[in-house]
Amino acid sequence: MPIATKYLFIVSMDVTKEKEALFNEVYDAEHVPLLLKVPGVRAVTRWKTEPAAFVIAGERKVLDGGTQARYVAIYEIDSPDILLSKAWSEAAEKGRWPSEVRPFTSNRSHIVRKAV
Numbered sequence: 001m002p003i004a005t006k007y008l009f010i011v012s013m014d015v016t017k018e019k020e021a022l023f024n025e026v027y028d029a030e031h032v033p034l035l036l037k038v039p040g041v042r043a044v045t046r047w048k049t050e051p052a053a054f055v056i057a058g059e060r061k062v063l064d065g066g067t068q069a070r071y072v073a074i075y076e077i078d079s080p081d082i083l084l085s086k087a088w089s090e091a092a093e094k095g096r097w098p099s100e101v102r103p104f105t106s107n108r109s110h111i112v113r114k115a116v
Helices: 016-034 079-086 086-092 097-104
Strands: 007-015 039-049 052-056 057-061 071-077 103-114
Touching: 007 016, 007 052, 016 039, 016 071, 016 097, 039 103, 071 097, 079 103, 097 103
Parallel strands: none
Antiparallel strands: 007 071, 007 103, 039 071, 052 057
């Protein structure tokens, strides 16, 4: 499905191994549904690094993510201003995410990209 917005909010992170199942459960069942209710958030897609390889110039290169975070969530948003809204702020702090999951995440990165 094509991206329908001009902006992407990309969030990357790792999670401790012992909290990985809880991380995925809460992200899918609570965190994403809450953020999708925020006006201007159109879609969320979650990704996990998958080890692979490719060949370039006759040489096999391993794709393992290196030091990049293992999990990525891509939020399709109408504007970066949404991330400063009261609705976003409140949604991001609801449920088990802030107390039971966020403390066990690391290597976090947040960035907004605009279509050109």
